[in-house]
Amino acid sequence: MKDQFKKYLLPDHSARIQAVRLTEAWQTGLAHQSYPECVQRLLGELLAASILLASNIKFDGSLVLQLQGDGPISLIVVECNADLSVRATVSLREGHDVPADGTLQALLNTQGKGRFIVVLDPNRETTGMQPYQGVIPLEGDSVAHVLESYMRNSEQLDTRLWLASDSTHAAGLLLQRLPTQGGTEPIVEHSPDETWKRVCHLASTVKQEELLELDTDTLIHRLFWEENLIAYEPQDVRWHCPCTRERVANMLRGLGREEIEEILTEQEQVDIVCNFCGKPYHFDAVDCASLFVDNLGTSYDGDDSVH
Numbered sequence: 622m623k624d625q626f627k628k629y630l631l632p633d634h635s636a637r638i639q640a641v642r643l644t645e646a647w648q649t650g651l652a653h654q655s656y657p658e659c660v661q662r663l664l665g666e667l668l669a670a671s672i673l674l675a676s677n678i679k680f681d682g683s684l685v686l687q688l689q690g691d692g693p694i695s696l697i698v699v700e701c702n703a704d705l706s707v708r709a710t711v712s713l714r715e716g717h718d719v720p721a722d723g724t725l726q727a728l729l730n731t732q733g734k735g736r737f738i739v740v741l742d743p744n745r746e747t748t749g750m751q752p753y754q755g756v757i758p759l760e761g762d763s764v765a766h767v768l769e770s771y772m773r774n775s776e777q778l779d780t781r782l783w784l785a786s787d788s789t790h791a792a793g794l795l796l797q798r799l800p801t802q803g804g805t806e807p808i809v810e811h812s813p814d815e816t817w818k819r820v821c822h823l824a825s826t827v828k829q830e831e832l833l834e835l836d837t838d839t840l841i842h843r844l845f846w847e848e849n850l851i852a853y854e855p856q857d858v859r860w861h862c863p864c865t866r867e868r869v870a871n872m873l874r875g876l877g878r879e880e881i882e883e884i885l886t887e888q889e890q891v892d893i894v895c896n897f898c899g900k901p902y903h904f905d906a907v908d909c910a911s912l913f914v915d916n917l918g919t920s921y922d923g924d925d926s927v928h
Contacts, residue, residue, distance in 0.1 A: 624858040626672055626705055627837050629850040635813035636799055636820060638850065640837045641672045641858060642792040649860040650709055651788070653899035658788075659723040660694060660711055665786025666764040668699045668709045669793035672858055673782070674768070675701035677797075680750060682743035688759065688767075689736045690729025693717040697729075706861035710897045725763055735759030737767050739775075772797075781821055785832040792832040794840070796824055820845065862898035869893050869902045874912050881909050 624646045629638040647665060667686055675684035681703055688697040699709040720727060729735045737759050743750035755775050761767040765782040772780035779798035798817050823844050831840060873881060873891065884891050885906055893902040
């Protein structure tokens with residue numbers, strides 16, 4: 622079964638409920654990566670959150686969430702495109718031990734210099750829009766708390782998030798209060814304030830294991846079975862990293878024959894690791910020689926590292 626994002630609207634249109642549970646996409650992203658458990662958990666939570674937030678983008682482009690730190694983690698980056706294709710990576714700081722029970726603050730904000738960064742990156746060719754970047758201090762005990770604070774203070778949207786991640790699943794639940802719309806309003810029994818309090822209370826009963834173990838339909842029914850929710854068409858979520866052997870070959874061609882030959886002299890083959898997905902690429906002497914015979918290929922966007 623494909624990973625899917627699902628969105629619901631309350632009958633009075635005063636709030637929306639969104640949920641995602643990743644299995645295939647998450648495991649694909651981890652296939653070539655090996656992170657400590659606490660680091661992996663933060664990455665999965667931020668990835669799930671990026672899907673919940675990016676789903677509301679109204680332009681062709683992507684949402685990028687970054688946690689920049691001064692602790693054992695120097696950077697976590699997740700990217701979710703408008704089509705809900707995702708990728709994510711973590712950079713660990715050399716010489717810093719990762720505590721087994723590391724928290725968000727212990728891993729990223731030991732000196733109080735951690736930052737949370739949101740980037741809205743429109744496709745300028747199709748939208749004509751410029752990128753937007755928001756930066757705030759890294760305050761809060763969890764990824765969910767950081768994002769709730771950002772949405773409340775920067776976007777003026779009351780938002781609640783519940784996030785969970787382990788080695789097999791990454792999941793999230795979002796409640797977001799919607800601004801009052803003009804025109805004819807639905808006839809409702811309760812005020813928007815009462816409705817918001819009620820659904821927040823219901824959602825707050827969710828447990829981490831429920832987020833990770835239950836499929837989305839079962840979770841939503843268990844939490845909101847008394848609500849006559851309006852359901853939208855689900856959207857597929859997939860892991861997508863644009864790295865390919867052809868792109869890597871193009872990057873190596875750009876280094877030039879002389880530099881490639883120097884690398885081969887030192888280590889007999891050229892090893893490339895994608896910075897985002899961790900997929901390894903190996904080029905031996907024969908592969909490298911063919912690079913300068915066959916000049917076919919597409920441009921490379923700089924996502925890989927030579928080792």
